[in-house]
Amino acid sequence: MNAALLKGFVAGLSYRLGGLGKVRVTRQEVELDPGRRLAQPLRIGFASDFHAGPTTHPAIFGDLLAAIRAEAPDVMLLGGDYVCFDAENVTVLADFIAGARAPLGTYAVIGNHDTWNGRTVIEDALRAGGAEVLVNRNVALPAPFGDVSVCGIDDPWTGAPSANATFAGAGAVRIYLTHSPDGLYRLERQRFDVAFAGHTHGGQIALPDGAPLFHPSGPCSRDFCYGRYDVSGNGPLIVSRGVGCSGIPLRLNADPELLICTLR
Template identity: 60%
Template sequence: MDAAMLGGRVAAWSYQRGWHGRLSVVRREVTVSGQVLLPAPLVIGFASDFHAGPTTHPGVFEELAAQVRRVRPDVLLLGGDYVSLGARHVDQLRDCLGALSAPLGVFGVIGNHDVWHGRAPIEAALREAGIELLHNRNVALPAPFGMVSICGIDDPWTGEPCVPAAFAGAGPVRVFLTHSPDGLHYVDGETFDVAFAGHTHGGQVARADGTPMARPQGPLSRRYCYGSFDLPDNGPLIVSRGVGCSKLPLRINADPELVVCTLRSQ
């Protein structure tokens, strides 16, 4: 596959013609239920599925970093699949990762492509960039948002996800971070105010109305392929189309995106 992409030249040709799509900012609003009052609206940025490697031109990473600098979210979440076709390709992300910052922190989880291609060097590069990885654990945000916990799990299918560990001791406002919507399989009674997932790319190639031409593997990834979904007894699940390209250096009617979600009290 790497050879078929001519060392990234096919991706460069696609990107220059606009066939990676145009990266946009997609805004969402979530109201936190219950009696907990946030001291102010909390702006969460979410980016996923970078797929650094021969199928994604690095120009899209520069676009993402520019949008993060423009939007300036309070906290930034990363949803995994940082590479495709080899952990060595994380080197293409170093400048982008170093530019991703937020005053309350940057947190990430690992995706299936990262597990397949050797997660250790990928995790090392993320930590070197100041990104805190949430492997079945949670972390409270700094003051004045100490009541908000980011709860992250390992990849639902290729990793070792443990939702009870991810939610143990979490605060009253809980943000669930999972690479794919199939992380919901393991929730088993845990509650959260909002969940973020990627993995699906919104199909990556879709009809004009956004309907995917082919849905991803995983029953919940097929059901929740793109958008915001109300879940019973929990907050919404927000599924991003992600940033990069997998398998083919091409996006049609499934543009890359940075999700910006504002959490507000009732």
């Protein structure tokens, strides 16, 4: 596949012609229940599905970083699938990972492409850039958000997910970080206030109204392909289009996305 894509030449051409889309900022707001209100709003940045390698031109990561710096979220969440084909492609993301660090921290989970291609290399690169990798565990944010926990689960299908471990000892306000919407399928009756997922790319190629031409596999990924979804007994699940390309270097009506969510 690397040879067929001319070692990234096709992705570079696609980027210059607009075929990889333009990074867009999407905004969401989530109101917490009265018993779990925050002292001040928390601005969360979320980006996913980078797919560094021959399918995604590196310039898109610079565009994304510029958007993050302009938005200046309090905390940054990374949703997995950092590479395509080879774990060593994560080196392309080194400047992005280091540059995207937020005041309250950067937190990352692992996706299926990372597991397939060598997750140890990818996890080491994330840590080297200052991101905290969450594999079935949670961390509390610094003050004044000590009651807020980021709960990151391993990839729902290619990893070894455990929701009970992910949420063990979590604070009153729980941010659920999962690579794919199928993290809902692995929830094991745990509670969250807002969940973030990628994996679907919003179809990557969609109709003008945003309806995907191709739905990803997985019981929840098929139904929750892009956007905001109410989840009974929990807060909303917000599914991003992601950033890079999988398979072919083309996005149509599914632009790369930086999600900014304000938690109130």
